[in-house]
Amino acid sequence: MMNMKITLLTGRTFDIAKETGINLKVVESAHARKLSLRIDAKSLIPILTVPRGYNYKKALGFIQKQRSWIEEQLKKIPPRREFADGDKIAINGTELEIKHCPELRCGVIIEDGFLKVSGEKTFLSRRVRDFIKEQAQKILYELSIEKATQIGFKINRVVIKDTKSRWGSCSTLHNINYNWRIIMAPTNVIDYLVAHEVAHLKHPNHSEQFWQCARNLAADMDFGRKWLKENGRRLSEYI
Ligand SMILES: [Zn+2]
Structure with a gap:
């Protein structure tokens, strides 16, 4: 051959x-x-x-x-893992333990520190993922609009994506994309990522002015950047 x-x-x-x-x-x-x-x-x-x-x-x-x-x-490449019963995760800073509740008919709900998931075990991971994506869409959309308003810019669309290596991106058409997994990071990290992408509406580069703008929009940019570098990989494990 x-x-x-x-x-x-x-x-x-x-x-x-x-x-x-x-x-x-x-x-x-x-x-x-x-x-x-x-x-x-x-x-x-x-x-x-x-x-x-x-x-x-x-x-x-x-x-x-x-x-x-x-x-x-x-x-x-980080190892791949599914969400499982007993996993401890955070959604927008709220710490939750995943609990499989086959007897419930609730779909997925947050209750008493648990993320309760009904239905068959085979579908648990997918249901958790879908739920987190929905939350990510809502929370990241609101935060993006809020920050964009601060600098007098409008966002066309906020899209939640299943990217593997990027946390976010901002297009020249003012569409902002986020990796859904970011919503499991601490709130200051989420806040930094949104500040970063929103700052790109004004500065489509990584110039000095861009970083100044991102810093002004973020609660704690240095913490956010450092955390993502050191811990982002762990979030990427979830498929
Ligand atoms: Zn950037």
Whole structure:
């Protein structure tokens, strides 16, 4: 197989784990000028993009050379976990223990320090996640509007996303996106992230003026930044 010369067909993807010992996908792209390697944020599989008609054997050689880089990147990916009965989480600063209550017919409710989840155990994690996303949408929307008003800007949309590596983003169309997991961080961290994205409405860069604006909008920017750097990974574990 190693000696076989295979010209990739446009758009064709295939598994070359057998040849390289690495579970990796190759994607041929008409736009690519050179080989590039990245880890797909959703599937967590390394993707090698190759220019159209690239020599398969050369691509394999490239992968072999990048083996240690690939392994390093894969090691950096946090472990994945589902929400489970007994987990302690926080939603916008309120500490809660997840409690599976199969007998209840409440859906998901917050009561006496518990996040009570009815229904079958198989659906518990998904139900908790959906509930947290709903809360995130409401809370982050309100906080974003409040901060945007402070600097005289309007937000087009606030969208809750399932991003893996980014906590938030702000587009030139004034749409702000947040990773739903941020709502499980301490309130000052949530506050900082919102301040950061809202400040981008005014400064679409990371200039001196941007940071000053974010600092003015945040309750404690330094704490928020530091916390995210040190603990963000833990929140990212939840799928
Ligand atoms: Zn930024």
